[in-house]
Amino acid sequence: MICNKCKHEIPEGEQCLHRGQMLCEDCYLQMLEPPRTCDVAAVHSAKLARKLAGQEGTDGLTELQKSIYNHIKTEGPVTAEQIMNKLGLTKLEWERNFATLRHCELAHGFRENGKVLIKVWGEDTLGKMNIAD
Incomplete structure (x- = not known):
């Protein structure tokens, strides 16, 4: 079947x-x-679990999640499509792994000129820290 x-x-x-x-x-x-990126309970749980495990940055992530994070950090802001194409991911693989990065507050999406872009958590589009994020 x-x-x-x-x-x-x-x-x-x-x-x-x-x-x-x-x-x-x-x-x-x-x-x-389906994977949910905006889930307050998941964010709280992920942050608490990482804190209790003594994890920071990319500690505890899978190799794929680390690759996604590093690509966003190096090339960002980028579109989900750019990441999927670069890393050869299906939409489902992207959604599941991005949800984890989002819940750990390592990356997030934002709208700019009608496009959804992905960036590292806490950085503005120029790569400088943005307190308002």
């Missing part, structure tokens, strides 16, 4: 029916609980 969303083969017995679509587990979970 093939997933209606991602088109990957679904092992027998692992298919999930959701709103008339046959989905793999990953796509099914994404439909039920």
Whole structure:
């Protein structure tokens, strides 16, 4: 059986029916609980967990999350599409990993001239600290 969303083969017995679509587990979970970047409880939890673990900066991130963060820090502000293209990410991979960076208050999005750009948390568009962020 093939997933209606991602088109990957679904092992027998692992298919999930959701709103008339046959989905793999990953796509099914994404439909039920999509990544949320603006989640006050997740931000609080992530900050508290990192503090208790003694983590700062990119401590505790996956290699992919570190790559995303470093790209934003080096090239930012950038669009999500630029990051996905540079690192070869799917939209779902981008959303899941960016949500983690956002919850850890390491990166965030903002609008400029009608475009959504991503930058490192606490830096203005010129790379200087911005107290208002």
